Amino acid sequence: MEDLHISLFYLTLRNDQLKKKSVLSKATKYATKSKLNYPESIPEGFKEIVKKILSELSCDLWWEDLKQLATFNRWSFSPDLINAERFIVSRLESFGLKPETMPVEVPAKRTLNTTRSNNIITILEGSNSTRKNDHYIVSAHYDSISQNPEKKAPGAVDNASGAAAVIEMARLMAINRPQSTVVFIFYTGEEQGYHGSKRYVNEALANETSEAIRLAIILDMIGCRDPGRPFSLTLESEKKFESLFRPFQTARQVPIA
Numbered sequence: 001m002e003d004l005h006i007s008l009f010y011l012t013l014r015n016d017q018l019k020k021k022s023v024l025s026k027a028t029k030y031a032t033k034s035k036l037n038y039p040e041s042i043p044e045g046f047k048e049i050v051k052k053i054l055s056e057l058s059c060d061l062w063w064e065d066l067k068q069l070a071t072f073n074r075w076s077f078s079p080d081l082i083n084a085e086r087f088i089v090s091r092l093e094s095f096g097l098k099p100e101t102m103p104v105e106v107p108a109k110r111t112l113n114t115t116r117s118n119n120i121i122t123i124l125e126g127s128n129s130t131r132k133n134d135h136y137i138v139s140a141h142y143d144s145i146s147q148n149p150e151k152k153a154p155g156a157v158d159n160a161s162g163a164a165a166v167i168e169m170a171r172l173m174a175i176n177r178p179q180s181t182v183v184f185i186f187y188t189g190e191e192q193g194y195h196g197s198k199r200y201v202n203e204a205l206a207n208e209t210s211e212a213i214r215l216a217i218i219l220d221m222i223g224c225r226d227p228g229r230p231f232s233l234t235l236e237s238e239k240k241f242e243s244l245f246r247p248f249q250t251a252r253q254v255p256i257a
Contacts, residue, residue: 053172062168065091066223069160074142075149076106076189077115084142088120088186091167095174097122097184104199106189117143119196120186122170128179135209137183137216140166141190141197159190161223180214215241 068087073080085101092099101118108114120142126132140162144155154160163186170184187196197218204210235245 053176056172056175058168058171061171062164065164065167066156066160069142069163070154070156073149073151073153074144074155074160075146075153076117076143076192076195077109077112078149078153081117081143081188085118085120085188088142088163088167092120092122092170092184095171097124097170097174102196102199102203104188104196106192106195109192117188119188119200121200122184124170124173124177124182124184126180126182127177131179132181133212134180134214135183135212136178136180136214137185138166138169138219139183139185139187139197139216140219141187143188143190143196145191157223158221159219161221162219165219165222181212215244 069084072084072087074084075081089099089101099120099122101120103116104119106115106117126134141159142163144153144158144160146153146155166184166186173182185200187194187200189195189199190197201210204213237245
């Protein structure tokens with residue numbers, strides 16, 4: 001389990017807050033059918049691996065990607081969403097990754113017609129011939145919403161912050177190839193009802209790739225700061241995964257929700 005840092009990452013990127021959505025926990029529950037044995041304690045060498053990757057983390061790159069994503073109207077029904085998609089794809093390709101798209105239909109709402117946009121998925125195959133069959137999902141939705149989305153929906157916090165973090169994690173993992181396989185996913189249609197994540201989960205269940213999923217991390221609104229707790233971090237998960245989050249609790253001295 002020493003390479004689980006690939007999906008845990010340093011979720012805060014300094015002072016930020018993680019707010020996990022529940023949709024992909026469905027995929028994790030299906031994965032547990034294989035009766036995986038998660039460690040009761042932190043594996044030897046885990047903290048050192050995390051520290052190495054943290055030393056290579058660039059908050060500046062994260063911030064620049066966040067700002068660029070916020071220049072687009074990322075409302076699911078906006079024609080500008082394709083430009084955000086192209087930006088994410090170009091960033092992943094610059095790391096030597098090969099992103100693909102998964103069409104997602106977002107149902108009509110009021111006077112709006114049903115629209116189609118894409119999930120963006122890129123797979124970093126693990127270096128270990130046996131463990132590469134274990135898949136760890138790291139994801140965020142890249143669409144946004146606002147009070148007046150027809151004109152603008154920059155969504156810097158919700159959720160350019162999370163999408164930019166997945167981009168930065170992909171960069172780090174591309175140069176620190178893990179033993180297991182990491183699947184980076186950027187979902188569309190989240191604000192209208194998790195349509196992108198549902199599409200991915202349903203596809204995984206249909207083709208039985210869900211059996212390979214060992215853990216799913218969803219980054220949402222990690223740029224949301226609580227003025228009363230400027231260094232707070234919220235990690236939400238199931239009780240059985242608690243030991244995997246201990247290095248982050250130790251590093252930040254924060255409670256696990």
